[in-house]
Amino acid sequence: MLKRFSKRVWSWLDTRIGFTDMIKPVAEHLVPRDARWWYVFGSATLTAFVIQVFTGVALAFSYVPSAAHAYATLQFISNQAVFGRFMRALHYYGASAMVLMVGLHMAQVFLFGSYKYPRELNWVSGSLLLLFTLVMGFTGQLLRWDQTGVWSVVVAAAQAARVPIIGHWLARFTLGGDTVGGATLSRFFAIHVFVMPALLFAFIALHLVLVLRHGISEPPNPGLRPDPKTYQRQYEELMKKTGVPFWPDAAWRDVVFSAIMIAGIVGMALVFGPPALGKPPDPSIIAADPRPDWYLLWYFAVLALLPHGTEHWFMVLAPLAVGFLLILLPLVFPRGERSPRRRPWAVGLVLMVVLMIGTLWRQGEVSPWSPNFDVKPLPAQVVGTAGGPIAQGARLFYEKGCINCHLIAGHGGRRGPDLTNVGSRLSRNEIILRISNGGINMPAFAGTMTPEEMNQLADFLLSRKVGVTSQHLTIP
Ligand code: HEC
Known part of the structure; x- marks a missing residue:
């Protein structure tokens, strides 16, 4: 009953619109x-x-x-x-x-x-x-x-x-x-x-x-x-x-x-x-x-x-x-x-x-051209100490997203310079200036960080010195 009805509806539509005439040659055209x-x-x-x-x-x-x-x-x-x-x-x-x-x-x-x-x-x-x-x-x-x-x-x-x-x-x-x-x-x-x-x-x-x-x-x-x-x-x-x-x-x-x-x-x-x-x-x-x-x-x-x-x-x-x-x-x-x-x-x-x-x-x-977002906090043996301002700074380094762009002993991103030995290169003032003002492709952090945090970060970065860091370099 239903089948016959739907068949008639289909045939009514098909005569008027011409589905079969359209589809058939397409469906049945010969292919190799x-x-x-x-x-x-x-x-x-x-x-x-x-x-x-x-x-x-x-x-x-x-x-x-x-x-x-x-x-x-x-x-x-x-x-x-x-x-x-x-x-x-x-x-x-x-x-x-x-x-x-x-x-x-x-x-x-x-x-x-x-x-x-x-x-x-x-x-x-x-x-x-x-x-x-x-x-x-x-x-x-x-x-x-x-x-x-x-x-x-x-x-x-x-x-x-x-x-x-x-x-x-x-x-x-x-x-x-x-x-x-x-x-x-x-x-x-x-x-x-x-x-x-x-x-x-x-x-x-x-x-x-x-x-x-x-x-x-x-x-x-x-x-x-x-x-x-x-x-x-x-x-x-x-x-x-x-x-x-x-x-x-x-x-x-x-x-x-x-x-x-x-x-x-x-x-x-x-x-x-x-x-x-x-x-x-x-x-x-x-x-x-x-x-x-x-x-x-x-x-x-x-x-x-x-x-x-x-x-x-x-x-x-x-x-x-x-x-x-x-x-x-x-x-x-x-x-x-x-x-x-x-x-x-x-x-x-x-x-x-x-x-x-x-x-x-x-x-x-x-590639190093964009920040690395798949990073973990720095391992303890890289930081070198578990408490005090240096460890606080290391935590901030991760939390503020520095690590997404900067490498420390092989951990982190490569968008900015490698900071593994930054303590041998820059003074406290230079570091704080850079963090506050940012630079080409580095955001300025002056507005989003307390002076205390800034100092802790500087403490941490200053502890990254040639010879000091290398002894923590167990697995690069
Ligand atoms: C979006 C990526 C990015 C983030 C996030 C970032 N930096 Fe940078 N950083 C850079 C780039 C790029 C430079 C080089 C800028 C330039 O030369 O003008 C740089 C430069 C520096 C320098 C100077 C390094 C040198 O050898 O001269 C220091 C120190 C520094 N960043 C610390 C930090 C700290 C601390 C944080 C977190 C609070 C941070 N950066 C967050 C990209 C970033």
Whole structure:
């Protein structure tokens, strides 16, 4: 009864709207029989995008994009809202998955030479989708509106401002003014939920239309160099002879792989939860860890590792050059050998990129250019005494966040100078002056410390002398 009724409703709707006419040719279009597991990354990217849309809309229900409320609403989402924590985590790992899948998809398309004739524009539209995805990642980070998010943007804007010629304009455009504030947040929110999603939807649609129009590329045969004059006819013949319908013959692999990916995202979300919310942003606190999420971290590492003075040019020119080369690639090499077995340079290039990003990523994790927030108080054998002003000073050194930027006998961060032997280098007055006034990249502590605390810190630092400290250096 119910079944018959729903069948009639469906057929009524279908005759009027034409679902079947639309879906059938798409679902049943012929694809190469031997397009197997290598071809699943594109659909997985799409799946990740769909997850982002749903979790993103769910988050937007509770999120207030204003400087006064953003942090509080995120705390609400993380701690009180039903499934809020889970949604944030899904959105975070979904973003990671999407970036990862885009990378794998591009590597596969590149290695198989699938970007060649007639699919050049598939590649170009895909390259733009990569850009939009990365912009989503970057703008999404600021929406957390915690110290990390805000400082990532401050760092990015400071870098942008140093770009030759257009720097100031670029920084002002990024921040929506001269400093990070409500206008920055509104701007990033608009980009993150309106501009980029609209572009993503449009270009994903275009990308899929092109995929359907040209069909999925057949796995390359070493030695076979498709000729644009005959390629289309050959492809059609191949499909007629050995092609299989996309649904269900080929699509089940996409479904299986996407399901594994979703399980991975859900698993990570349940086990690890969303990235911890940092402290609320406070312009007077420099002691934040301006480290972007992992897929952008390696690029920050590049900027930090470049010789001083070159990074301004590199910052704009390198992404432009990479984008330019990506778009140029299919236009310059539209024909010729497709098989990775006959294109060792292509395989080498992919390996090199993976290796480079991997190493830089590692560098970014341990790099000295931002404070180290994963530190413990100084061990007793480094301090050398358990009581008195020196021990008090050592405690303050940890509590006031000095240790996040300064190294003592191998413990702490590397943002500022190593203070292991500072007692041999500076006098009490110099030390107190520096702590009170701060310096380049060091906050001033005059307003947040009592004279007594200042003296205890000085006592502690003065006890850090060559020869005195080295005897405590049991394990560096
Ligand atoms: C955000 C990172 C950061 C924090 C937090 C920080 N410093 Fe610094 N510190 C620096 C930097 C960077 C320099 C070098 C500044 C310069 O040369 O202008 C520096 C310089 C110093 C110097 C001079 C070292 C020398 O060899 O000339 C002393 C002493 C010092 N800091 C002590 C402290 C103490 C004590 C605290 C905690 C109350 C602290 N710092 C907190 C980054 C930091």
